Amino acid sequence: MPKFVDLFCGGGFGARGAVNGGGEPLLALDAWNIATETYKFNFPNAEVITDFIEKVDPFIYQDRIKPDVLLTSPECTSHSIAKGAKPGSEKSRETAIGIVPWVEAMQPRWVIVENVNRMKKWDRHNELVQTIENLNYTVSDLLLNSADFGSAQARKRMFLVCDRDGTMVTKDQLIKFGSQKRLSANDIIKWNGNYNSTLLYKSGRAKPTIERAERAIAKLGRKKPFIIVYYGSDYAGGWQSIDAPLRTITTVDRFGLVTWKGNTPYLRMLQPDELKKAMGGGDEHQLPHGNRREKVKLCGNGVCSEVMTAIFKWISSNQNKHVLNKV
Known part of the structure; x- marks a missing residue:
């Protein structure tokens, strides 16, 4: 069972997918209290921190938190096409680089970075990839559409799937670990x-x-x-x-x-219940905190569960192979 730390955890849609794929959340961090309250409600056994990543020292956790996976979804507003022609905030973009001390402190086998696909046009994207590679990870730089994984939403996102043991993965390989159902908006409408x-x-x-x-x-x-x-x-x-x-x-x-x-x-x-379903939350993932507008925001900030389920199933399969090879 791959254990994970969840940075920029939001309301836990990515974690829901990870858990469905066999994962276990150890620690989660987000600056928005509505998000962390929602996360804690859905994953009560996880330690949840409400703070900005730059204000938290990851090295204070390194002796007692030993994740297999560092799951990260840095703030994407500065890269998103939804901003139109407005210039992005470099401070916002820096959150992606902010994951590096966590990688150094936690030393996980896998690092997953999710963001909007326009992040590839950010002038520090290659720097982030190179920095992770310099920490001895092999980086698979992928563009994934959640609809290919059995989601009722066509959400295209960049995923960096990074493995310290050198394993590369392709989109087609991950899709095989996803649901083969083809869902539509009709499936989430109540x-x-x-x-x-x-x-x-x-x-x-x-x-x-x-x-x-x-x-x-x-x-x-x-x-x-x-x-x-x-x-x-x-x-x-x-x-x-x-x-x-x-x-x-x-x-x-x-x-x-x-x-x-x-x-x-x-x-x-x-409605939020319908959007939640399109994010992969289903009936098991609850949104008990916040008003309607805040619940919509929780969904829009999330990582599609179905994609993360496939990634964690792939991780689990490789983790099992690694254990067998050691025996």
């Missing part, structure tokens, strides 16, 4: 949920929302449900079919569900 929908064509509805909906109706025809997609760079008309994986969940409300009563369209936003 059709019988008691959620408030309002008339699409109500007074005061924003014109861009109506335009997005009308483009979908023109394509699909009437009386067919679909999802309006807000925010971000959008070259798909501002909507998506419920038969495709949900597009990337962000830290703000992004998805409106259009349904029909007879020939009349209604609109509501997707």
Whole structure:
């Protein structure tokens, strides 16, 4: 069973995937109290720290915390396409480099770094990879789509999978450890949920929302449900079919569900329980803390569980091989 330390742990979606893949959380850290409270609720046996990574000395834990895996998901807002043309904060980007002392202190066999794929354009990305390699790790630099691993969300992220024993891994190899199901947005929608929908064509509805909906109706025809997609760079008309994986969940409300009563369209936003399911949380992962906006943010900040499950299953298989070779 690979034991892990979870930096930038968020609400624990990555940890949920790791646990589903056979892992055990020892220690977790995040600066947001809602995230750490959520993590502690879901993984009560883990030690959880609420603080900024640069304020915590990892060497005070090195004698009693012995992880096999260091799981990290540094702040991604400075790299994300959701920022549009705004310049990124170098201080925010430095959080990625901030994992290095933890690698040095913990000496795990594996290090996993997850971030948005635009991080590759960051001028210190190669420096981070080189630094990890200089610590005697072999780095597999991968771009993974959660939909390929059985997720109902198409979330493309960069993963650095680093092994101190020199094992490389490819995307295709990891996919074999994932679920072979192909899920869509339809699979996470609670059709019988008691959620408030309002008339699409109500007074005061924003014109861009109506335009997005009308483009979908023109394509699909009437009386067919679909999802309006807000925010971000959008070259798909501002909507998506419920038969495709949900597009990337962000830290703000992004998805409106259009349904029909007879020939009349209604609109509501997707709810945190639905977004949680699209992140791979399922029924077992709970969001007991925070208001609705904060729960949406927890989902948008998370790591898709299904991808981490596959990575930890791969890690477990290699850990078992390592033990057998020692016998």
